[in-house]
Amino acid sequence: MGIEIEQPCVELSNVAVSETHGEDSPYFAGWKAYDENPYDELSNPSGVIQMGLAENQVSFDLLEKYLEEHPEASTWGKGAPGFRENALFQDYHGLKTFRTAMATFMEKVRGGRVKFDPQRVVLTAGATAANELLTFILANPGDALLVPTPYYPGFDRDLRWRTGVNIVPIHCDSLNNFQITPEALECAYKDAEAMNFKVRGVLITNPSNPLGITIPRSVLEEILDFVTRKNIHLVSDEIYSGSVFSSSEFTSVAEILEGREYKNAERVHIVYSLSKDLGLPGFRVGTIYSYNDKVVTTARRMSSFTLISSQTQHLLASMLSDEKFTENYIETNRERLRKRYEMIIEGLRSAGIECLKGNAGLFCWMNMSPLLEKPTREGELKLWNAILHQVKLNISPGSSCHSSEPGWFRVCFANMTEHTLEIALQRIRHFVERIRTQTESV
Amino acid sequence: MKLLSTKATCNSHGQDSSYFLGWQEYEKNPYDEVMNPEGIIQMGLAENQLSFDLIESWLDKNPDVPGFKSNGKSIFRELALFQDYHGLPSFKKELVDFMAEIRGNKVTFDPNHIVLTAGSTPANETLMFCLAEKGEAFLLPTPYYPGFDRDLKWRTGVEIVPIQCTSSNNFQITEPALQQAYQDAKKRNLRVKGVLVTNPSNPLGTTMSRSELNLLIDFIKDKNMHLISDEIYSGTVYSSPGFVSVMEILKERNDLKDCDVPVGDRVHVVYSLSKDLGLPGFRVGAIYSENEVVVGAATKMSSFGLVSSQTQYLLSAMLGDKKFTKNYISENQKRLKRRQRMLVSGLQKAGISCLKTNNAGLFCWVDMSHLLHSNTFEAEMDLWKKILYEVRLNISPGASCHCTEPGWFRMCFANMSEDTLNLAMKRLKAFVAAESNDNACSKRTSRRKSLSNWVFRLSSRDHREQEER
Numbered sequence: 081m082g083i084e085i086e087q088p089c090v091e092l093s094n095v096a097v098s099e100t101h102g103e104d105s106p107y108f109a110g111w112k113a114y115d116e117n118p119y120d121e122l123s124n125p126s127g128v129i130q131m132g133l134a135e136n137q138v139s140f141d142l143l144e145k146y147l148e149e150h151p152e153a154s155t156w157g158k159g160a161p162g163f164r165e166n167a168l169f170q171d172y173h174g175l176k177t178f179r180t181a182m183a184t185f186m187e188k189v190r191g192g193r194v195k196f197d198p199q200r201v202v203l204t205a206g207a208t209a210a211n212e213l214l215t216f217i218l219a220n221p222g223d224a225l226l227v228p229t230p231y232y233p234g235f236d237r238d239l240r241w242r243t244g245v246n247i248v249p250i251h252c253d254s255l256n257n258f259q260i261t262p263e264a265l266e267c268a269y270k271d272a273e274a275m276n277f278k279v280r281g282v283l284i285t286n287p288s289n290p291l292g293i294t295i296p297r298s299v300l301e302e303i304l305d306f307v308t309r310k311n312i313h314l315v316s317d318e319i320y321s322g323s324v325f326s327s328s329e330f331t332s333v334a335e336i337l338e339g340r341e342y343k344n345a346e347r348v349h350i351v352y353s354l355s356k357d358l359g360l361p362g363f364r365v366g367t368i369y370s371y372n373d374k375v376v377t378t379a380r381r382m383s384s385f386t387l388i389s390s391q392t393q394h395l396l397a398s399m400l401s402d403e404k405f406t407e408n409y410i411e412t413n414r415e416r417l418r419k420r421y422e423m424i425i426e427g428l429r430s431a432g433i434e435c436l437k438g439n440a441g442l443f444c445w446m447n448m449s450p451l452l453e454k455p456t457r458e459g460e461l462k463l464w465n466a467i468l469h470q471v472k473l474n475i476s477p478g479s480s481c482h483s484s485e486p487g488w489f490r491v492c493f494a495n496m497t498e499h500t501l502e503i504a505l506q507r508i509r510h511f512v513e514r515i516r517t518q519t520e521s522v
Numbered sequence: 523m524k525l526l527s528t529k530a531t532c533n534s535h536g537q538d539s540s541y542f543l544g545w546q547e548y549e550k551n552p553y554d555e556v557m558n559p560e561g562i563i564q565m566g567l568a569e570n571q572l573s574f575d576l577i578e579s580w581l582d583k584n585p586d587v588p589g590f591k592s593n594g595k596s597i598f599r600e601l602a603l604f605q606d607y608h609g610l611p612s613f614k615k616e617l618v619d620f621m622a623e624i625r626g627n628k629v630t631f632d633p634n635h636i637v638l639t640a641g642s643t644p645a646n647e648t649l650m651f652c653l654a655e656k657g658e659a660f661l662l663p664t665p666y667y668p669g670f671d672r673d674l675k676w677r678t679g680v681e682i683v684p685i686q687c688t689s690s691n692n693f694q695i696t697e698p699a700l701q702q703a704y705q706d707a708k709k710r711n712l713r714v715k716g717v718l719v720t721n722p723s724n725p726l727g728t729t730m731s732r733s734e735l736n737l738l739i740d741f742i743k744d745k746n747m748h749l750i751s752d753e754i755y756s757g758t759v760y761s762s763p764g765f766v767s768v769m770e771i772l773k774e775r776n777d778l779k780d781c782d783v784p785v786g787d788r789v790h791v792v793y794s795l796s797k798d799l800g801l802p803g804f805r806v807g808a809i810y811s812e813n814e815v816v817v818g819a820a821t822k823m824s825s826f827g828l829v830s831s832q833t834q835y836l837l838s839a840m841l842g843d844k845k846f847t848k849n850y851i852s853e854n855q856k857r858l859k860r861r862q863r864m865l866v867s868g869l870q871k872a873g874i875s876c877l878k879t880n881n882a883g884l885f886c887w888v889d890m891s892h893l894l895h896s897n898t899f900e901a902e903m904d905l906w907k908k909i910l911y912e913v914r915l916n917i918s919p920g921a922s923c924h925c926t927e928p929g930w931f932r933m934c935f936a937n938m939s940e941d942t943l944n945l946a947m948k949r950l951k952a953f954v955a956a957e958s959n960d961n962a963c964s965k966r967t968s969r970r971k972s973l974s975n976w977v978f979r980l981s982s983r984d985h986r987e988q989e990e991r
Contacts, residue, residue, distance in 0.1 A: 092652055092653060092815060092816065092819065093651060093652055093653060093654055093655050094655060095651050095652070095819075096651070096652040096653070096815065096816070096819040097815070097819070135603060137599070137603070140598070140599050140602070143598070143602070144596065144598055144599075147589075147590065147598065151589060154588050154589055154590060154832075155581070155585060155588045155589060156581070156588075158582075160578045160581045160582065163574070163577070163578055163581065164571070164574045164578075166803060167574070167577075167800060167801045167802075167803050167804060168569060168571070168800070168802060168803055169802075169803040170641075170796075170802040170803045170805075205640050205805070205826075205827050205828055205830075206605075206825075206828065208825050208826060209826045209827060212826050216527060216529055216530075216677055217526055217527055217529065217530040218526060218527060218530075219527055220527045220528055220529075221656075223527075237822075237825075238825075238826075241823075242651055242677075242823070242826075280527075355605075359602060359603070360602045361602070361603060361605040362601055362602050362603055362604040362605045362830070362831030362832070363602065363830050363831060363832055364605070364640070364828050364829075364830050364831075374526060374530065375526065375530070378526070378530045381672075382676075382677070384643055384672070384673075385640075385643055385644045385647055385673075385677075385826070385827055386640055386644060386826055386827040387640055387641065387805050388805070388830070389640075389803070389804050389805050389829070389830035389832065389833040390803030390804060390805075391588075391803070391804055391830065391832060391833050391836065392830040392832050392833065395832065
């Protein structure tokens with residue numbers, strides 16, 4: 081083997097060579113293991129089952145039925161009369177019919193308890209873009225956003241990478257079911273100050289990823305009071321709002337604002353997407369809803385960097401304007417997710433594993449701390465590795481979500497068939513039995 | 523408070539410039555053959571509307587494709603779930619084949635080196651994020667596309683330093699101009715990371731010559747920097763000398779590996795289907811680079827602006843139809859050529875000439891300097907407003923493209939019908955005739971006065987911003 085000479089390179093930016101994209105974390109190693117050996121019922125029944133992907137695959141039949149019955153949504157009619165106009169349409173205000181349909185859909189998801197003005201809807205290519213865009217608008221490089229832990233690992237990239245903004249965690253733990261407390265908020269604010277970061281806002285995900293729970297109304301009120309006192313922003317990422325098992329259990333920050341007659345509302349911004357509720361992550365449909373006129377205007381201009389394909393806007397304008405379809409979809413989807421949730425909870429319970437009592441989302445927050453050799457991050461990663469390579473399940477370790485307590489894992493349940501879920505639960509049962517027998521025999 | 527970031531409150535998005543006044547006026551009073559024949563004709567929008575029928579007929583013959591079917595089977599689910607930032611493999615393959623076809627297959631592209639982005643707007647911005655730090659600079663030949671001021675600078679903090687080009691040699695890039703720009707950057711304490719060119723050029727509507735391309739390669743080799751070639755108009759070249767991509771030059775030269783970093787690793791191409799195929803709404807752009815680190819970083823960054831999988835699928839099928847693409851490329855070019863001829867001859871009848879090297883793009887670079895009352899940009903603005911309000915044509919003034927010489931305008935010809943183009947030429951001819959028949963000073967002074975009153979009233983109204991390409 082020859083001597084390795086380090087190749088010089090024309091300098092790329094710090095951003096390009098930094099690791100803030102976060103893709104070297106173990107979270108992504110699980111993906112790789114799955115890609116190399118993916119489970120298939122027939123061709124690879126002993127492969128890795130993907131339970132680390134928060135996708136909603138339970139309601140595709142409803143979408144397919146709609147498309148079957150409304151071919152004009154995906155084509156442009158016979159002779160394609162609408163094609164030209166659609167192909168030329170690159171206005172960053174977005175297709176009016178689509179924006180209006182989005183606002184209406186968001187209202188329906190919230191049980192009609194709140195109104196959204198289509199003029200405040202800004203369209204982006206997915207919630208990933210929406211969160212980054214808002215960060216560019218609300219904060220300068222070196223500033224900070226406070227984010228409650230545990231949080232979606234992608235935030236480390238989306239909020240920080242190109243923006244140069246920092247995330248300071250608001251620590252939440254199992255003692256009170258991971259709820260955000262005013263003390264934790266104040267603590268995080270002080271932590272940021274100690275690091276010389278100017279705090280620009282709080283970003284919450286409601287319903288929470290990875291916890292799978294909605295934030296109670298009283299906590300939302302406290303958060304709103306906190307940001308008002310500190311004179312900072314509040315971003316509420318509500319991309320799982322349509323995945324709440326029972327509509328009455330979700331309170332959007334929009335409802336609180338309406339209750340307060342929109343006083344101080346111009347510091348609040350909501351992020352939404354169709355990737356989770358409608359199961360369309362490939363179509364890249366996200367929105368920012370802001371009560372702040374300047375943010376709306378600026379976000380709209382910035383959305384030039386991340387517009388939604390007009391072909392896709394056309395399709396979804398048609399689908400989401402169909403109230404019969406949307407009402408049926410929302411209700412049916414909720415019901416199916418609830419059933420899946422109950423199935424996995426029951427299955428885990430019979431294996432002796434408890435989860436946080438969830439009421440939303442495409443995943444549950446599972447407590448495996450009793451199975452840890454050591455109650456540390458290393459212990460958690462060891463267990464995660466065993467589950468990945470021995471049990472052949474890819475689940476997300478809490479440490480990748482910045483959880484302060486080791487032993488919690490996020491397990492997705494809506495991205496596979498019921499049969500596959502059964503297999504996964506069986507494998508978990510056997511694994512837990514094996515460990516218990518081993519521990520007992522020692 | 524409501525404190526926003528510096529980015530949010532600064533003016534780098536560029537949308538407060540008077541340039542957008544033209545758009546606003548058009549919106550208020552748009553020409554329509556039947557409904558508003560006296561309205562303003564939009565000649566400031568570089569859209570390609572000449573070949574839609576070819577695409578529409580393809581769609582008619584292939585109804586399964588937009589209907590999410592492949593070989594009779596529904597692939598809706600797979601597409602709906604597909605959000606891999608590596609892009610749909612079939613689409614990437616067809617896209618690189620299409621790019622090669624446009625270049626007469628003189629170069630080939632590796633689909634693994636292409637990064638898909640939601641339009642060329644994010645492609646250019648992403649390259650800035652990858653290649654430069656905040657406060658560093660890229661050199662751009664003037665005149666250039668006004669959108670670059672936003673796309674390259676706004677969120678990245680990167681600076682643009684102009685390479686001044688002049689009409690004396692048809693605005694070609696020269697070595698002295700390159701060196702001067704480099705020195706200008708130095709004087710401003712800016713570290714230059716590279717050069718960005720648009721080839722074919724917007725707004726010039728010309729292809730870059732081999733000697734210019736070689737000059738650029740020599741320059742970046744010597745200065746150890748990057749070269750970005752925005753080739754989004756590559757499919758719109760309709761007459762000689764034809765299109766030479768920087769990739770072709772790289773292939774031809776054999777002196778490029780004997781330096782610290784192979785030059786090939788520092789050249790990056792930007793492409794899009796917005797101009798060649800006339801599909802700006804579909805948001806399809808791409809970065810091509812042989813530099814694996816750039817491809818890696820840009821791929822991850824594309825998460826912030828992926829192409830809709832629905833659209834990737836449609837276009838993979840369309841571009842995969844080689845009979846269609848072959849016919850489209852040649853027919854589109856023929857139609858563009860014909861249209862350009864119409865505009866040029868119409869302008870000639872009005873005693874107006876355009877850049878004689880014009881052989882590409884969706885517009886002409888027109889010389890109206892002889893109509894200026896003085897050789898200044900104020901006079902250019904006055905003339906532009908007259909053309910907007912009296913002639914009722916919205917065209918783009920050279921100042922908005924950072925041209926160093928007053929009197930040049932970009933006029934688009936591919937975004938309207940033939941009849942509309944003819945009408946625009948008629949109006950212009952009448953205007954020029956009237957101007958020259960005028961008794962010099964008095965009438966002009968009073969018209970200018972009433973004009974500026976009119977402008978003052980209108981500009982104080984609430985504007986709705988719009989996109990302009």
